[in-house]
Amino acid sequence: MTGCIRITRLLSGVLGFAGCSIGDATPIVATRPGPPPVDLGSAANYAILAKSGISAIPFSLIVGDIGISPATESLMTGFSQTRVIAYSTSQQVTGFMYAADMAAPTPAKMGAAIVDMETAYADAAGRECPDHLDDFSGLLGGNLLLPGLYKWNTRVLVMSDVTVSGGVDDLWVFQISGDLVVNYAVNFILAGGAQPKNIFWQVAGTVTLGTASRVEGIILCKTSITLNTGARINGRAFAQTSVALDKAIVTEPALQLA
Known part of the structure; x- marks a missing residue:
């Protein structure tokens, strides 16, 4: 079970499952770590x-890169972007815009993402x-x-x-x-x-x-x-x-x- 660790409770000398109670015994310890991160x-x-698709009603602002796949750049609307071979730019995007129909290596990169x-x-x-x-x-x-x-x-x-x-x-x-x-x-x-x-x-x-x-x-x-x-x-x-x-x-x- 991914990220699932249960530490059992020690109950007056009896070992029980975490989250369970045995009689009226008092738990001595019950702990559990938080989840591990999700790998992006x-x-x-x-x-x-x-x-x-990604659409924007101006003026929107995106700090970073954006991308779509398998959709093409025509489905990135409202950005008034300018194509620069393997990516596009827009005043509403601080990074670059990528789509599946742009020049290599963008299609493979977007597919992997x-x-x-x-x-x-x-x-x-x-x-x-x-x-x-x-x-x-x-x-x-x-x-x-x-x-x-x-x-x-x-x-x-x-x-x-x-x-x-x-x-x-x-x-x-x-x-x-x-x-x-x-x-x-x-x-x-x-x-x-x-x-x-x-x-x-x-x-x-x-x-x-x-x-x-x-x-x-x-x-x-x-x-x-x-x-x-x-x-x-x-x-x-x-x-x-x-x-x-x-x-x-x-x-x-x-x-x-x-």
Whole structure:
């Protein structure tokens, strides 16, 4: 089981499984490490990756590179980009834009990045033994999220600000079986040194960020990601269909550790 380590409780001389109680004995020790990081591979070189398209309503801003495959550059819309052989540039993208129909070595590079994106999604989705299961019935707001593996068998609706608190090396993996919806002007707040590069959102449904909202972390989405007007991601947006920005911002985090 990937990333699943349970330390048993010592109960008055009786060894029991973590999370279980034997009689009225008092646990002496119960501990569990946080999840290991999700390896992004070459996908870590991009702020946005998608398979079928990336669209922007100006003026959006992407800090980092973006890429699509197997879709072609014609499906990167709203950027008014300029082709430079193996990549394109845009005033809305601080890095480069890549697509499957550009000159070599871009097609192979993009193909590898998409495979790595899908592998990362499968890794995050396959994590077992969650520390938290269906917390708050999928309705978040005013919560404090400590490091660990969280799983929801429903959609997750974020109604008001949420704090993600932990150290600089702590990790969070959020598994969501349905959609992720972040309401208008809702923010994820980092505390205690928590870093966006260590927060992973695995979403089987769609991701919708409301106007002026802000999400921290790397979004691995099975379908589409939509950032409404003024929404922001401090992290990465990886979608297995499309990513749409409406005067929105995506800022890649510090480089992933090897």
